[in-house]
Amino acid sequence: MSGRWRPLTRVGAQVWSLVAVLALVSVGFASLSDRFADLDNLRNVLLQAAPTMIGAVGMTLVIAARGIDLSIGAIANLALALALLGAGTRSEAALATDTTWLVYPIAIASGLALGTLNAVAxxxxxxxxxxxxxxxxxxxxxxxxxxxxxxxxxVRGPILAFGRAQLWGIGVPVFAAVLMAVAGWVFLSETPTGRRLLAVGGSPRSAVETGLRTERLLVVAYAASGLCGAIAGLILVGRVGVVNPDLGYGMEFTVITAVVLGGTSLFGGRASMFGTVLASLLLTTIDNGMTLIGADPYAYDVVRGVILLIAVSADAASAHMRSRRSPVIPELRA
Amino acid sequence: MTPDPPERALLGVASVGKSFAGIPVLQDVSFTADRGEILMLVGENGAGKSTLKNILSGLIAPDSGAVHFAGRTLAALSPADADRLGIGTIHQELSLFENLSVAENIHLPRLPQRFGRVDRKRMEAQSRAVLQDRLGAAIDPWTPVEELSLGERQMVEIAKAIHRSSSLLILDEPTTCLSLPERARLFDAVRRLRDHRYAIIYITHFMEEVYELADRITVLRDGRVVGGGTPRDMPQEALMRRMVGRDLAELTTVPAAVADDAPVMLEVDRLGDGVAVHEVSFCLHAGEILGLAGLMGAGRSEVAELLVGLRHGEGRVTLAGRAFVERSPRMALERGLVLVSEDRRRDQAFLNRAVRENLSAAMLPVVASGPLGLLALDRERQAAEQAAMTFHVDHPGLEAFMLALSGGNQQKAIVGRWLQRAPRVCILDEPTKGVDIGARAEMHRLIREQAAAGVAFLLISSDLPEMMALAHRVLVLHKGRIVGALSRAEAEAHRILALASTGRVS
Amino acid sequence: MRKAYLQIGLAAALLTAPTAFDAASAKDITIGVSFDKIEPFRVAEKKALTDAIEAAHAKMDFANADKDAQRQASQVDTMVSQGVSAIIAIPWDIEAANDLARSTIAAGIPFVSLDQALSDLKSVTYHIGGDPCADGKVAGEFFVKAAAGKPFKLLELQGGLANDNGIRRSRCLDDALKAAPNITIVAQVPTDWNPQKALDGTENALQAHPDLAGIYAPWNDALQGVFSVLKAKNLLLPVGDPKHITIVSIDGTPLGCKAVRDRLIDLEIATPLPEMSRRAVAAAIKASQGGKIEPQAEFLPGIPYGPDNVKAMASKIWGCQG
Amino acid sequence: MADLPTAPPRVMRRGVSLAALLKLPMLPVLLVAFLALSVSIDGFVSAANLANMARLFAPLAIAAIGLTFVFLLGEIDLSIGSVLSLASVLGALTMRGTASVWLGVMVMVATGALIGALNGAVIAWFRFSAFVYTLGVLVTARAIAMLITGGHSVGRLPFGALRFGRGTFAGLPWLLWIAIAVYAAAHLFLRQTVIGREIALVGANRRAAVFAGLRVRRARFTGFLVSGTLAGLAASCIVLRLGSGGPILGDNILLMAIAAVVLGGTSVFGGEGGAFRTVTGALVVVTLDKGLNLLGLAFYDQAIVMGLVIVLGSALGGYLYRRRTGRA
Incomplete structure (x- = not known):
């Protein structure tokens, strides 16, 4: 028997069915709009996906450890509000709040602290x-x-820099998202702490018996999720130039959808960072493509819903194909 | 009794006491274990062995008393303490991470690292060292544990404990899933560790293991130390009397003979699933106890699952004279065929539901009435009370969670669940695994009684003395095929083992 | 219990009746105010209403339904049972509010609807609001004029798809554009009033149609998202620049006025908030004192203004003051 | 078999015993909150206010009881909010078209039942992931409701609708009677029927349920069916009370129902919980929602208090529960 290092187990099939759905959706949009399959549009999609993707990276860590963070969008909102409180001065003439570079450390520290508070509570x-x-x-x-x-x-000033800066014509948030996803992947698959996090998610009971410091590990996961929420908030605010009450509203839903659609198990212990990235892209691509083809506004949600249903059917069908030859009755298959 | 005062030995347990919800489970327990010796901790289930083990591995804190370790006195240990002091524990319920690789399971929580990354090379080398060199188990370190068989998992659990421990190794019933060769290799490894100046605490109720390994014996009963000494001081008879507190005579009883004209209850013709079971055929008569022997992974449990429809397969099954075609657990139950499967936690117990509901889970159609399927709760309660009494389930109340019962009582409740239905054929898969001597004897008595009353039993067991004490005939499985059928007279341990291991008569 | 609350309602009506002859003072009057939600525009609206109520020397009892028709019904019922003098409500569900208004009036308490019109205006004591349809039409006509018969690609951002004001601002724009086949609406993007989504939508539409000529942003908050995309594409140019994209917005908040003053948008249609609030409060007080309200419903069309006449109009636009 | 089981006396006694009440983690929180609010708000315990609260409570409790079935199975149903919306739209259109209130109510319940049955069938037989699948239904059902109405709500219903929705019977609002009936039915169903027991056992340990020959698929199907049906019934309650249905009517109900279920003490992991717990959870949600509003707090300050109560209240409830059961 010879094996190899399998960092994140049993998610391959789901990722492939996601690739298939993403390809299908892309081909569909490309055939309806000749501007869809375009380098500029790819840049747009990546930029628009960045906040979701970053939030989803943090959420993947939490869900891998058998947790859930419904507060990630609220953290995005509160972290930015705190940042303005600490590093913003209202300028009456310009009807805007001027910011200093301090918004970044404050927002990030707030995100970490709020996430940590979740874990500690x-x-x-x-x-x-x-x-x-x-x-x-x-x-x-x-x-x-x-x-x-x-x-x-x-808002004005340095707070806009992160969301708007570009490098080689590509938005800095895209690099940040890729960096976070890679860092998340390396963390989960290559570092001892990441492996311990997966262990806690895989079996909390075994984790206790093995002497893993479950509580500290959860702090790491939730703090990471809070951090990702704050970074996503910085991108959103940086791009649009306002801190608004709806900032981060409903983000938890999008982000959890991306994580679960990407093949990370809600029951912990199994994660796919690659799937998370793909699913974030899929969700963004749908909205992007719908606008490009000038779809009826009422059709957006129909398409979103149908694609979700297709993705889940594809996954169920591939699970069925894989286990068709096993003699065990379906009810007992994992 | 104690060679050293507690503070001089490597480990000294001094007057430790522990209660749960006001009920004492350990009282004034003292003993020592020193480097270079194997201490056998024997006792029935419920005697407090597991609690003691949990205290030593830092999972729970004692209410009173102290633990001395290497000259230091501790009121309680934490799992991190245990880890630091080099105490390794093999828990009876495996504490593995199925989603991770063998190597990681062996190394957690302290994974070797280089520049912040997991050092896979070192991890692989160390895993091979402990798995292959020490235990002789050919398990690849990068296999995810979920892909391993139960026996292999047990070996990983052992490897993990050995890897972690540097001074004291605690083994809690480590052989329940092991084949004979695996067991022999484990014993070798344990002896070698002793020779490397480890202290070993070995918890078991298998008599042959006690006398094969023990340097010293400590007997626990009802949470107290009731005796101890070297194996020479304590012959088997005396040891068992200490453990149980009464004499046991039933070991020599012979099951009642099956009547010549007993009808065939179960007829199996070329049963198979194409994977784990091939062309299995046999007959089972009313009142007969038919043993099904074989190593772990030989396909014994799979035969049981095929019979009750938990697996798809081919072949004909005839139940009490009628073909049994559309097989499902529900149909099987209706036709009088029940399976008490092996993995209690995973496949049988509803741990966070009431004991009553656990007892009646297979009785629902019986206690329901009317077109709406309303449950007659009074009748259910009475039946459950009756069952708890008949099958000697010791419980704090029928409404308590199943979780609150000891392993042995959970097992009795589950066997009770199935036998209440007065089945024609009962398949028992490892019915006394993880059960203490008293409960085991009760279980054996029960099986004999029911067989005498006409129930046909298919008994799957790795416990050869059990098999020989109960079975009228023994079938031996090897790689999914029946390789031998032995009558009671022929069924001797070495023959069964030889057939099971090689598929041939030696 | 229904009887009980009718009684309380009646009692409240009787208690307030004597003050009807004391029209000079509104000191003992409490006006129950129920908002559909709180968002930036509503914050401004609440302030305008608070000012108007204070100016009338009345008290305010405020509740926010937070986008929930049930909660709004419950809050209004509570105010009725506590015996407020009158209700001013921005209805969330324009159908459910009909029955809410009728039952409130049946309990002897006037019901004034503000901003968002009910589907059946006869069910309220008085309605005062903007005219989303008129605003949409004005915007549409402006685009027709701007296009001047040449091909013209227009992006239409939409607020809440299930919000009546949003629906009307959109539909009446479309109606006005029917006269000009040279104008194509290249995309209608639903945003749930969220500026982040307005940003993504604008970015995507510009990707599909780099020759976009106009953007309809029917609420001021969307502008921030639109501007940030245009800026990134170097298209954030002042009115009059040949490459300037024609933008029309509605609301008249300070940010909207600033955009006009900065010559970034061509037309802003300002909702006359202070006037709406004053009239709502006056009607509520008058009705609670038994007075008759004529006319029963008023729609104040938005005040259109642009970079060229903002100086002259500033005094009439609430967002341009202070 | 002929004798229908009468309610066993032992069970009835247990039903009202102090120990059984202490099993409800949220009860102390509810009592404290209720007392504090009655002291600090004039008219909080007035008949009018209680009736008002009862009308808010009824649909939430009904939807949350439905969700309890799914949680007991160890599953989740994210679609209840938009099922509620879609049902309300179809029911309101029916009422307006036929002038029959009852036909409208039947359409709403049937819509809920139909979608619930579809959810159950797909999840039980095709083994779809409940989370992603019901998320898809959440989005799709809401989108269909939007398409049907063009985003408008559907009002101007027959007069009988409101008369019922705001009316009372024997001193209590009709809607409260419906909620009580649903609670009683759910309680009896979970306690006294084979399917009810199977739902709890499947949730506690699905493999063991398969081994025990329980009808696992039927149980899972039934759980989602009940959840959908009760979402439809909750839609009826709201439509009857408001006189209107709409495509976003149910947007808030999912999170509120989840809050009610978990606050009540039903486990997310299945096998533990029940209808009465959910009722106490829904009571907490409604009491706070209404009470904080009456205190005149700004809505975001209400949210702050509500958030603190959810966290600290659950912690207190859990602590008392552990102390009573002697679990460390």
Missing amino acids: TNVLRLSALITTLGTLTLYRGLGLHITAAGLIA
Whole structure:
């Protein structure tokens, strides 16, 4: 028997069915709009996918450890609100808030702190992650809106730099997203802490018996998720130039969809960073393509829904094909 | 009894006590274990062995008493302490990460690293060293554990504990899934560790293991130390009396003979699934106990799963004279064929549901009435109470979670679940695995009683004394095929083992 | 219990009746205000309303339904049972609000709808709002004029797809454009009033149609997203520049006014917020004192203004002041 | 077999015992919140306000009880909100078209049941991932409702609708009676029927349920069927109370229902929980929602308090539960 290092197990098939769906969708859009298959458009898609992708990278770590972070969008909102509070001055003449470079350390520190708070609350209060982050989703959003008084704050200065900067004609957020995804992948597959995180997600009971410091590892995962939320928030705000109450609203849904669609198991222990990236791209491509072909606004959600249903059927069908020859009855297959 | 005062030996347990919800499980327990010796910790289930093991591996803290280790006194250990002190534990319920590789399982929580990355080369070399060189197990270090058989997983669990420990190794019933050669290799490894000045605490209830390995024996009963000494001080009879607190005479009983005119209850003709089972044919009569022997992975459990429809396959099954074609667990139950499968936690117990519901899970059609399928809760409760009494399930209340029961009582409750249905044919897959001597004897008595009442049993067991004590005939499986059928007179341990291991009569 | 709350309603009506003859002072009047949601424009709207109520020396009891018709119904019912003098509501569900208004009026309490019109205007005591359809039409006519018979590609951003104001601003624009076959709407992008989505939509539309000539951004918050895309493409040019993309927006917030003053957008249609609020409060107080409200519904069309006349118009546009 | 089982006396006694009440993790929080709000708000315990709260409570509790079935199975149904929306649109259109309130209600329940059955069938037989599949249904059903109405809500319903939705019977709002009936039915169903038991056992350990010959697929199917049907019934309650249905009517209900279910103490991992727990969870959600509003807090400050209560309340409930069961 000879084996090889298999960093992230049993996700291959799902990633392939995702590749197939993404290819199908792309070919469809390309045939309807000649501007779809275009280098400029690829740049757009990547740039628009960046916030989702970054959020999804953090969420992949959390879900791999058998957690969930519903508060990621609220963290994006609150971290940016805190950043403005700490490093913004309202300029009445320009109707905008001037910012200093301090917004970056403040937003990032806030993201890390809020994520850590999620983990600490889960650990100390012994709650399920779902309850904790459902609570902090509400709490963080309330705090964020409290700071901005639910108003729209136009921003200027260094806060815009990250979202708008370009390198070789490609938006810096794209590099950030790729970097985060690679870092996430290396972390999960190559570092001892990443492997321990997968172990905790795979079997919390074994983790205790093996002497893994589950609580510390969860802090790492949730802090990473908070960090990713804050970075996603910085990109969104940097690009659009406002901190608005809807910032990050519903982000948790998109991001969790991307992670699960990408083949990471909600029951922990199995993760696919590559799948997460692909699924983030798929979700963005749908919106992008719909606008390019000038679709009816009411059709957007129909297409989104149908593609989700196709993706899940493709996955179920491939699982069926794979296990067709096993004598074990379907109910007992994993 | 103790050669050293507790603080002088490597490990000294001094007057340790522990209660759960007010019920004492350990009282004033003291013993020592020193480098270079194998201490056998024997006792029935519920005697407190597992609690003691959990205290020593840092999973729970004792209420009173202290643990001395290498000259230091600790009120309690944490898993991290255990790790630092070099205490390795093999838990009875495997504590592996199925989603990770063998090598990672062996090394966690301290993975070797280079420049912040996992050092795979070193990890692979160290895994091979412990797996192949020490235990002689040909398991590739990069295989995910989920792809291993139960026996292989047990070897990984052992390798993991050996790798972690540098001073004390605790083994809790480590051989339940092992074939004979694997078991022999494990014993070799354990002896070699002793020679390397390890202290070994070996928890078991298998008598032959006690006398094969022990340097010293400590007996636990009802949470107290009730005896100890060298194997020479304690012959088997005396040891068992200490453990159980009463004499056991049933070991010599012979099962009642099967009547010549007993009807055929189960007839199996060329059963197979194309993967694990091939052309298995046999007959089972009313009142007969038919043993199905073989090594782990020989296809024994798969035969059982084929019979009740948990696997698809070909071949004909005739149940009480009628063909049994559309096989499913539900149809099997209706036709009077039940399976008590091996993996209790995974496949049988509803751990976070009430004991009552666990007992009645196979009785639902019986306690339901009317077109709506309403449950007669009173009847269900009575039946459950009755079953708990009949099958000696010791429980804190029928509404308590199944989780609250000890392993042995869980097993009795599950066997009770199935036998309540008064089946014609009962398949028992490792019915006494992880069960203490008292419960095991009760289980054997029960099987004999039921067989005498006409139930046909197909008994799958790795425990050869059990097989020889119970079975009228023994079939031996090798690589999914029946390679021998032995009558009671022919069924001797070495013959069964030879057939099971090689597929041929030696 | 229905009887109980009718009684309380009646009692409240009776209690407020004597003050009807004391029209000079509104000191004992509490106006229950129910908003459909809180977002930047509503924050401004709330402030305008608060100012108007203070100016009338009345008290305000405020509740936010947060995009939930049930919660709004419950909040209004509570205000009724607490005996407020009148209700001013921005309805979230323009159908459900009909029955809410009727039952409130049946309990003897006037119901004034603000900003968002109910589907059946007869069910309220008084409605005062903008005229989303008129605004959309003005925008459409402006684009027709701007296109001047030449081919013209237009991007239409949309607010909430299930929001009546949003739907009307869109539909009436489309109606006005029917007269000009030279104008093509290249995309209608749903945004849920979210500037981030407006940004992505604009970026994608520009990708598909680099020769885009006009953008319809029917609420001011969308402008930030639009500008940031145009800036990245070097298309954020002042009105009058040959490559300038024609932009029309609605709302009249300070940010909108600033965009006009910076000559970045061609036309802004300002909702007359302070006037709307004043009239709503006046009607609520008058009705609570038994007065008759004529006319029963008023629609204040938005005030269009552009870079060329912003100086002259500034005094009429709330967003251009202060 | 002929004798229908009467309610066993032992069970009834247990139903009201103090120990059984303490099993409900949210009860102390509910009591404290209710007392605090009654003291600090005039008229919080008035008949009008309680009736008002009851009308908010009913649809939430009904939808959350449906979700409880799915959670008991160890599954999730993300589609209930948009199923509710779609059902409300179809039901309201029917009411307006036929002038029959009852036909409308039947259409709503049937829509919910139909989508629930489809969800159940696909998940139980084709083994789709419940999370991704119901997410797809969430998006699609809402989109269909949008397409049908063009985004408008559907109002101007027959007069009888509102009379029922805002009316009372024997002093209690009709909607509350419906919620009570649903609770009672769900409680009995889970407690006293074979399928109910199978749902809990399948959730506790699916493999063991297969080995025990339980009808696993039927149980999973039924769970999603109930969830969809009750979403349809919740839609009826809202439509009858508001006099309108619409494509975004159910947008808020999913998160609120999840909050009610988990706050009530039903496990996300299956096998543990029940209808009564969910009722207490829904009571907490409604009491706070209404109470904080009456206190006059800004909506974001309400959110802050609500978030703190969810976290700290669940922690307190969990602590009391562990102390009672003696688990460390």
